[in-house]
Amino acid sequence: MTKTHDNNSISTIYNRRTDLTDDQETIIALCTPRGSGAIALLRLSGDNAIDIADRLAKLSSGLTLSSQLSHTIHHGFIIDSNVIGARPAVSVEALCEDWKEPLGRLEGCAVSSQEKIIDEVMFLLMRAPKTFTGQNTVEITCHNNQFIIEKIIDLAVRAGARSAKPGEFTKRAFLNQKIDLVQAEAIQEVIHAQTELALNKSMSQLHGTLSHVMSKIEAELVYLLSFIEASFEFLDEEQRDLDFNKIILDRSHALQKITRDITSQFSVQQQIKEGIRVAIVGIVNAGKSTLFNALVKQNRAIVTNIEGTTRDSIEAGMYKAGNFLLFIDTAGLRLTDDIVEQQGIERSFIQAAKADIVLVVVDPTRILTDTERHEYEKIVEQYREKIIVVINKIDEVTDTAIPVYNFLTNTQVLKVSAHHGIGIEDLEKVIEEKIQALFKQLQSPFLLNQRQYQVLTEIDQRLDFIVNGYQGGIHYELVAYQVKELLEKVSELTGKNVTEQMLDTVFGTFCVGK
Ligand SMILES: Nc1nc2c(ncn2[C@@H]2O[C@H](COP(=O)(O)OP(=O)(O)OP(=O)(O)O)[C@@H](O)[C@H]2O)c(=O)[nH]1
């Protein structure tokens, strides 16, 4: 390696190789989240990732990374060999004294006066093709300091790498056929899953369950196509109509059932991905904010005896039994001329509609007006499945003094005192049961994203065309055309047949470093 003090000539020596395509160039990014934590992980991936790493690395063994075996770990330093005079270099001896380390471990690692140690790190060397991206990869574990991280990235860029774009590592894994597109997307889902169920499903997707079903659909379509095409050649018109129609219809029906099963629970699937929303609604002063605070275990919402204290929806989330629960306190329901408050009430209805579970809070210390009762009936009727009625302030009334309302029948009713913490644990249990019931509805083993849902819906529509078209006496040529189009759609889903633009859309949603 030629050394020089001149910045420009260094960049010329280590200029990025022009013979590599964009996807072969070496990229670098921080893979761990920014913020506090002891260590950070940077990943270099590309054809000459190991050579580039060698330009910043000084192994304590005194050897180079490129002379090492694949899948080995090495202790060493990140060195800036471009330090100009002014800054004195840190000697290994001085460093060892500083770190109270015996010199022996670092003996081979001589640092010249033109070099500066940036950090003590571990290098994980992995040669292609057995790596996540399928390319030569070096992972650097350094101390988690912003300046160190920036400096390492800067040095790598000066040595010929470039900063990775969002999702670029995963894109390369896809391009190098390490994973298909569905699996690439599953990585994103695994990272962002907010419930254990969502995590399990995206994990199995990552391991190829949805891809497996898609390849079965593909095989079935290929069969259908060859079947139709063979029929052109070998059979006369009459023979075809008798048996072939039925076979093609049956097979298309069966395929359609599979795609419908997969897509039918798309909206519930989205809910479990993002966590469970629990909205708290009811009249003013019923104790909604007090209940909200009791459930989220912190004094998050303001509680007063003034009606209409909460004017906007307030949210607080927590992890419980493997699920992310988002509690939403809402403005009390009442007829009001106050525009701000009216908007708040409208929002309570929107929240109830969006929620997976709605806690309808009743204040038994006062009788509901006719209008209020009507609002309660409306909500309970509309969302019966996801409602839990919570009679609050039971510390103030006896059982017999609790007003009787029609909407209390055929609904799950619990009595609590949010203020005194009575019945809260029981309520938490009932919420948990409701979540489990919600998850049970989710028979499909898959968690689709919007793109997959859209492609599967298009597949379903095309199958519909075949199934219904046949009954009206459709031409074989047209069916063959439809099946070919279907095959293309399936390839679009798994990524066998995708445009660069589609890939950009998929991977653009990833974070840098993934
Ligand atoms: N005795 C008793 N009082 C309660 C209980 N829960 C809430 N309160 C009181 O009821 C009043 C209203 O409580 P909030 O939690 O602010 O009621 P809210 O439903 O959020 O009211 P708005 O935001 O105005 O719609 C306060 O004075 C609370 O201390 C309870 O379990 N028992």
Ligand SMILES: [Mg+2]
């Ligand atoms: Mg309130």
